[in-house]
Amino acid sequence: MFSGLFLLRMTTLKVAVQKSGRLREKSLQLFKSCGIKIDNGKDQLKAVATNYPLEVLYLRNSDIPQYLQDGVADIAILGENTTIEKEKDIQIVEHLGFSKCRLSLALPKSENYTDLSWFDGKKIATSYPNTLQSFLSKNNIDAEIHQISGSVEIAPNIGLADGICDLVSSGSTLFKNGLKEVEVILRSEAVLAKNSNLSSTKNEYLDKLVFRIQTVLRANSFKYVLMNVPNEKIEEVSQILPVLKSPTVLPLAIEGWSSLHSVIDENKFWDVIDQLKIAGAEGILIVPIEKMVL
Ligand code: PRP
Numbered sequence: 001m002f003s004g005l006f007l008l009r010m011t012t013l014k015v016a017v018q019k020s021g022r023l024r025e026k027s028l029q030l031f032k033s034c035g036i037k038i039d040n041g042k043d044q045l046k047a048v049a050t051n052y053p054l055e056v057l058y059l060r061n062s063d064i065p066q067y068l069q070d071g072v073a074d075i076a077i078l079g080e081n082t083t084i085e086k087e088k089d090i091q092i093v094e095h096l097g098f099s100k101c102r103l104s105l106a107l108p109k110s111e112n113y114t115d116l117s118w119f120d121g122k123k124i125a126t127s128y129p130n131t132l133q134s135f136l137s138k139n140n141i142d143a144e145i146h147q148i149s150g151s152v153e154i155a156p157n158i159g160l161a162d163g164i165c166d167l168v169s170s171g172s173t174l175f176k177n178g179l180k181e182v183e184v185i186l187r188s189e190a191v192l193a194k195n196s197n198l199s200s201t202k203n204e205y206l207d208k209l210v211f212r213i214q215t216v217l218r219a220n221s222f223k224y225v226l227m228n229v230p231n232e233k234i235e236e237v238s239q240i241l242p243v244l245k246s247p248t249v250l251p252l253a254i255e256g257w258s259s260l261h262s263v264i265d266e267n268k269f270w271d272v273i274d275q276l277k278i279a280g281a282e283g284i285l286i287v288p289i290e291k292m293v294l
Contacts, residue, residue, distance in 0.1 A: 012048070012055045013205045016073035019045065019058040022169075023190050026098045027077040031056075034212035053205050062127075062149075065090055071195050074202050075209075081167065081188035085131045089196050094210055096190040097217055099169075103128055105183040106174050107163035108156050113182045119143045119163060125155035126165035135185045153177040219292040223266045226285045231256050233280035240275045263289065 018024040036052045047056045057073055065086035067073045081103050116139050123144045126132050146161050153173050155161040229237045238247050247262040
Protein backbone atom coordinates (compact mmCIF):
# COMPACT_ATOMS: atom_id res chain seq x y z
CA MET A 1 0.00 0.00 0.00
CA PHE A 2 2.81 2.45 0.92
CA SER A 3 5.93 2.10 -1.27
CA GLY A 4 9.39 3.12 0.03
CA LEU A 5 9.78 6.15 -2.28
CA PHE A 6 6.23 7.27 -1.57
CA LEU A 7 6.92 7.10 2.17
CA LEU A 8 9.97 9.35 1.81
CA ARG A 9 7.86 12.10 0.28
CA MET A 10 4.65 11.91 2.22
CA THR A 11 3.34 13.32 5.49
CA THR A 12 3.94 10.99 8.43
CA LEU A 13 1.90 10.34 11.50
CA LYS A 14 4.05 11.01 14.57
CA VAL A 15 3.25 8.60 17.36
CA ALA A 16 4.49 9.09 20.93
CA VAL A 17 5.39 5.93 22.79
CA GLN A 18 6.83 5.56 26.31
CA LYS A 19 10.62 5.92 26.33
CA SER A 20 10.72 3.42 29.16
CA GLY A 21 8.00 1.88 31.24
CA ARG A 22 5.45 -0.88 31.06
CA LEU A 23 3.63 0.26 27.94
CA ARG A 24 6.66 0.54 25.67
CA GLU A 25 7.18 -3.10 24.68
CA LYS A 26 3.48 -3.83 24.27
CA SER A 27 3.02 -0.69 22.15
CA LEU A 28 5.82 -1.75 19.79
CA GLN A 29 4.45 -5.30 19.72
CA LEU A 30 1.07 -3.90 18.68
CA PHE A 31 2.61 -2.06 15.71
CA LYS A 32 4.42 -5.27 14.75
CA SER A 33 1.16 -7.24 14.89
CA CYS A 34 -0.33 -4.55 12.64
CA GLY A 35 2.36 -5.35 10.05
CA ILE A 36 4.26 -2.10 10.67
CA LYS A 37 8.05 -2.43 10.60
CA ILE A 38 9.93 0.07 12.74
CA ASP A 39 13.69 0.59 12.44
CA ASN A 40 14.79 0.83 16.07
CA GLY A 41 18.42 1.64 16.74
CA LYS A 42 19.82 1.24 20.25
CA ASP A 43 18.97 4.23 22.47
CA GLN A 44 17.30 6.02 19.54
CA LEU A 45 14.63 8.51 20.63
CA LYS A 46 13.09 8.65 17.17
CA ALA A 47 12.46 5.88 14.68
CA VAL A 48 10.63 5.55 11.38
CA ALA A 49 8.43 2.82 9.99
CA THR A 50 9.66 1.42 6.70
CA ASN A 51 6.28 0.35 5.35
CA TYR A 52 3.79 2.82 6.88
CA PRO A 53 3.80 6.65 7.10
CA LEU A 54 4.60 6.52 10.81
CA GLU A 55 7.34 8.04 12.92
CA VAL A 56 7.84 6.92 16.52
CA LEU A 57 8.92 9.42 19.19
CA TYR A 58 10.06 7.86 22.46
CA LEU A 59 9.03 10.27 25.20
CA ARG A 60 8.69 10.39 28.96
CA ASN A 61 5.27 9.10 29.91
CA SER A 62 4.21 12.16 31.90
CA ASP A 63 5.21 14.52 29.05
CA ILE A 64 3.15 12.75 26.39
CA PRO A 65 -0.23 14.50 26.96
CA GLN A 66 1.37 17.95 26.64
CA TYR A 67 3.24 16.99 23.46
CA LEU A 68 0.04 15.55 22.07
CA GLN A 69 -1.95 18.70 22.82
CA ASP A 70 0.80 20.87 21.28
CA GLY A 71 0.94 18.75 18.12
CA VAL A 72 4.56 17.67 18.64
CA ALA A 73 3.08 14.17 18.43
CA ASP A 74 -0.09 13.44 16.41
CA ILE A 75 -1.08 10.30 18.26
CA ALA A 76 0.18 8.40 21.31
CA ILE A 77 -0.11 5.17 23.21
CA LEU A 78 -0.35 5.93 26.91
CA GLY A 79 -2.24 4.97 30.05
CA GLU A 80 -5.77 6.32 30.31
CA ASN A 81 -4.87 7.36 33.88
CA THR A 82 -2.23 9.75 32.48
CA THR A 83 -4.74 11.35 30.09
CA ILE A 84 -7.13 11.92 33.01
CA GLU A 85 -4.43 13.27 35.33
CA LYS A 86 -2.95 15.71 32.83
CA GLU A 87 -6.34 17.19 31.77
CA LYS A 88 -5.12 18.17 28.27
CA ASP A 89 -7.14 18.77 25.12
CA ILE A 90 -6.62 15.36 23.53
CA GLN A 91 -9.00 12.66 22.36
CA ILE A 92 -9.05 8.94 23.15
CA VAL A 93 -9.47 7.00 19.90
CA GLU A 94 -9.31 3.39 21.04
CA HIS A 95 -8.98 1.37 24.26
CA LEU A 96 -6.20 -1.15 23.67
CA GLY A 97 -6.99 -3.75 26.35
CA PHE A 98 -3.47 -4.14 27.75
CA SER A 99 -1.65 -2.76 30.80
CA LYS A 100 -4.82 -2.82 32.85
CA CYS A 101 -4.42 -1.30 36.29
CA ARG A 102 -6.24 0.82 38.85
CA LEU A 103 -5.45 4.02 40.68
CA SER A 104 -6.05 3.24 44.33
CA LEU A 105 -5.73 4.56 47.83
CA ALA A 106 -3.64 2.41 50.14
CA LEU A 107 -2.39 2.58 53.69
CA PRO A 108 -0.30 0.55 56.17
CA LYS A 109 -1.72 -2.90 56.84
CA SER A 110 -1.81 -2.26 60.57
CA GLU A 111 -4.30 0.62 60.20
CA ASN A 112 -7.91 -0.05 61.06
CA TYR A 113 -9.73 1.27 57.96
CA THR A 114 -13.50 1.56 57.93
CA ASP A 115 -14.36 4.16 55.29
CA LEU A 116 -13.06 7.16 53.35
CA SER A 117 -13.36 9.45 56.39
CA TRP A 118 -10.12 7.78 57.60
CA PHE A 119 -8.32 10.11 55.17
CA ASP A 120 -9.79 13.30 56.69
CA GLY A 121 -6.90 15.41 57.96
CA LYS A 122 -4.35 12.86 56.73
CA LYS A 123 -1.40 13.27 54.35
CA ILE A 124 -1.49 11.29 51.09
CA ALA A 125 1.55 10.83 48.83
CA THR A 126 0.88 10.52 45.10
CA SER A 127 2.06 11.21 41.55
CA TYR A 128 -1.59 11.84 40.60
CA PRO A 129 -2.51 15.04 42.50
CA ASN A 130 -5.26 16.21 40.12
CA THR A 131 -7.11 12.91 39.96
CA LEU A 132 -6.77 12.47 43.72
CA GLN A 133 -7.92 16.01 44.51
CA SER A 134 -11.02 15.68 42.38
CA PHE A 135 -11.85 12.32 44.02
CA LEU A 136 -11.36 13.76 47.53
CA SER A 137 -13.43 16.87 46.75
CA LYS A 138 -16.26 14.78 45.32
CA ASN A 139 -16.30 12.76 48.54
CA ASN A 140 -15.91 15.79 50.86
CA ILE A 141 -12.61 14.58 52.28
CA ASP A 142 -10.16 17.19 53.42
CA ALA A 143 -6.68 15.64 53.12
CA GLU A 144 -3.25 17.05 52.39
CA ILE A 145 -1.76 15.90 49.08
CA HIS A 146 1.99 15.39 48.98
CA GLN A 147 3.13 15.15 45.36
CA ILE A 148 6.11 12.91 44.60
CA SER A 149 7.19 11.60 41.22
CA GLY A 150 8.12 7.99 41.98
CA SER A 151 8.58 5.27 44.64
CA VAL A 152 5.30 6.42 46.16
CA GLU A 153 4.80 3.18 48.10
CA ILE A 154 7.74 3.94 50.38
CA ALA A 155 6.16 7.19 51.68
CA PRO A 156 4.30 5.81 54.74
CA ASN A 157 7.33 3.75 55.82
CA ILE A 158 9.61 6.78 55.95
CA GLY A 159 7.08 9.05 57.64
CA LEU A 160 6.38 11.15 54.54
CA ALA A 161 2.64 10.43 54.46
CA ASP A 162 -0.14 8.48 56.19
CA GLY A 163 -1.35 6.82 53.01
CA ILE A 164 -0.72 6.75 49.27
CA CYS A 165 -2.58 7.01 46.00
CA ASP A 166 -0.84 5.08 43.22
CA LEU A 167 -1.26 2.61 40.41
CA VAL A 168 -1.87 -1.00 41.34
CA SER A 169 -1.57 -3.84 38.89
CA SER A 170 -0.65 -7.18 40.50
CA GLY A 171 -0.59 -5.61 43.99
CA SER A 172 2.92 -6.92 44.67
CA THR A 173 4.50 -3.47 45.20
CA LEU A 174 1.87 -2.68 47.85
CA PHE A 175 2.39 -6.08 49.49
CA LYS A 176 6.18 -5.73 49.57
CA ASN A 177 5.84 -2.35 51.26
CA GLY A 178 3.37 -3.52 53.92
CA LEU A 179 0.42 -1.60 52.45
CA LYS A 180 -3.20 -2.56 51.75
CA GLU A 181 -5.46 -1.23 49.00
CA VAL A 182 -8.60 0.31 50.48
CA GLU A 183 -10.33 2.31 47.69
CA VAL A 184 -10.20 2.18 43.88
CA ILE A 185 -10.33 5.70 42.40
CA LEU A 186 -10.31 4.70 38.74
CA ARG A 187 -9.58 1.78 36.42
CA SER A 188 -7.25 2.26 33.51
CA GLU A 189 -5.67 0.56 30.51
CA ALA A 190 -3.52 1.55 27.56
CA VAL A 191 -5.27 3.81 25.05
CA LEU A 192 -4.55 5.27 21.65
CA ALA A 193 -5.08 9.03 21.87
CA LYS A 194 -4.82 11.80 19.29
CA ASN A 195 -4.27 15.51 18.94
CA SER A 196 -7.65 17.22 18.48
CA ASN A 197 -6.68 19.07 15.29
CA LEU A 198 -5.20 16.49 12.94
CA SER A 199 -5.13 17.27 9.23
CA SER A 200 -7.39 15.23 6.97
CA THR A 201 -4.39 13.29 5.60
CA LYS A 202 -3.23 12.38 9.10
CA ASN A 203 -6.77 11.43 10.11
CA GLU A 204 -6.88 9.18 7.07
CA TYR A 205 -3.62 7.43 8.09
CA LEU A 206 -4.95 7.18 11.62
CA ASP A 207 -8.21 5.56 10.43
CA LYS A 208 -6.20 2.94 8.54
CA LEU A 209 -4.03 2.32 11.59
CA VAL A 210 -7.09 2.00 13.84
CA PHE A 211 -8.60 -0.52 11.41
CA ARG A 212 -5.44 -2.64 11.71
CA ILE A 213 -5.39 -2.28 15.51
CA GLN A 214 -9.04 -3.33 15.80
CA THR A 215 -8.32 -6.34 13.59
CA VAL A 216 -5.49 -7.42 15.89
CA LEU A 217 -7.40 -6.73 19.15
CA ARG A 218 -10.45 -8.64 17.93
CA ALA A 219 -8.28 -11.61 17.02
CA ASN A 220 -6.77 -11.55 20.52
CA SER A 221 -10.11 -11.88 22.25
CA PHE A 222 -11.67 -14.36 19.86
CA LYS A 223 -10.73 -18.00 19.32
CA TYR A 224 -11.37 -20.49 16.56
CA VAL A 225 -13.19 -23.48 18.00
CA LEU A 226 -13.63 -26.95 16.48
CA MET A 227 -15.60 -29.85 17.93
CA ASN A 228 -17.02 -33.17 16.90
CA VAL A 229 -20.80 -33.42 17.21
CA PRO A 230 -23.27 -36.24 16.43
CA ASN A 231 -25.36 -35.08 13.46
CA GLU A 232 -28.62 -35.13 15.41
CA LYS A 233 -27.10 -32.75 17.98
CA ILE A 234 -25.81 -30.09 15.55
CA GLU A 235 -28.85 -27.87 15.98
CA GLU A 236 -28.71 -28.05 19.77
CA VAL A 237 -24.95 -27.39 19.97
CA SER A 238 -25.20 -24.51 17.45
CA GLN A 239 -27.79 -22.80 19.63
CA ILE A 240 -25.53 -22.96 22.70
CA LEU A 241 -22.51 -21.44 20.93
CA PRO A 242 -22.38 -17.65 21.08
CA VAL A 243 -21.24 -17.55 17.43
CA LEU A 244 -20.78 -14.54 15.17
CA LYS A 245 -22.99 -15.92 12.39
CA SER A 246 -23.64 -19.60 11.92
CA PRO A 247 -21.07 -22.38 12.42
CA THR A 248 -19.39 -24.29 9.57
CA VAL A 249 -20.40 -27.98 9.57
CA LEU A 250 -18.19 -30.56 7.81
CA PRO A 251 -18.84 -34.32 7.69
CA LEU A 252 -16.41 -36.61 9.55
CA ALA A 253 -15.17 -39.90 8.03
CA ILE A 254 -17.24 -41.69 10.69
CA GLU A 255 -20.90 -42.01 9.69
CA GLY A 256 -23.32 -39.83 11.69
CA TRP A 257 -20.74 -37.31 13.01
CA SER A 258 -19.73 -33.85 11.90
CA SER A 259 -16.98 -31.37 12.73
CA LEU A 260 -18.44 -28.03 13.79
CA HIS A 261 -16.22 -24.93 13.39
CA SER A 262 -16.90 -21.50 14.76
CA VAL A 263 -15.36 -18.28 16.07
CA ILE A 264 -16.25 -17.24 19.59
CA ASP A 265 -15.36 -14.79 22.30
CA GLU A 266 -12.97 -16.74 24.52
CA ASN A 267 -14.57 -15.46 27.74
CA LYS A 268 -18.03 -16.55 26.63
CA PHE A 269 -16.71 -19.98 25.70
CA TRP A 270 -15.95 -20.77 29.35
CA ASP A 271 -19.58 -20.00 30.24
CA VAL A 272 -20.94 -22.61 27.83
CA ILE A 273 -18.35 -25.41 27.80
CA ASP A 274 -20.31 -27.63 30.21
CA GLN A 275 -23.51 -27.16 28.19
CA LEU A 276 -21.64 -28.12 25.01
CA LYS A 277 -20.38 -31.35 26.56
CA ILE A 278 -23.82 -32.23 27.91
CA ALA A 279 -25.29 -31.56 24.46
CA GLY A 280 -22.88 -34.13 22.95
CA ALA A 281 -19.84 -32.16 21.70
CA GLU A 282 -16.54 -34.05 21.90
CA GLY A 283 -12.88 -33.42 21.03
CA ILE A 284 -13.19 -29.68 21.49
CA LEU A 285 -10.20 -27.71 20.19
CA ILE A 286 -9.64 -23.99 20.77
CA VAL A 287 -7.17 -22.37 18.40
CA PRO A 288 -5.74 -18.81 18.45
CA ILE A 289 -6.62 -16.43 15.62
CA GLU A 290 -3.92 -14.14 14.26
CA LYS A 291 -6.04 -11.49 12.48
CA MET A 292 -9.79 -11.04 12.23
CA VAL A 293 -11.59 -8.78 9.73
CA LEU A 294 -15.36 -8.58 10.10
C1 PRP B 1 3.83 1.19 38.80
C2 PRP B 1 3.15 1.86 40.00
C3 PRP B 1 3.44 0.92 41.12
C4 PRP B 1 3.59 -0.42 40.46
C5 PRP B 1 2.39 -1.27 40.73
O1 PRP B 1 5.16 1.53 38.79
O2 PRP B 1 3.63 3.17 40.20
O3 PRP B 1 4.61 1.28 41.79
O4 PRP B 1 3.69 -0.18 39.05
O5 PRP B 1 2.47 -2.51 40.08
P1 PRP B 1 2.15 -3.88 40.85
O6 PRP B 1 0.82 -3.72 41.52
O7 PRP B 1 2.11 -4.92 39.77
O8 PRP B 1 3.26 -4.13 41.83
P2 PRP B 1 6.09 1.18 37.54
O9 PRP B 1 6.89 -0.02 37.86
O10 PRP B 1 5.28 1.09 36.29
O11 PRP B 1 7.05 2.40 37.44
P3 PRP B 1 6.89 3.90 37.95
O12 PRP B 1 7.32 3.89 39.39
O13 PRP B 1 7.82 4.66 37.06
O14 PRP B 1 5.46 4.32 37.80
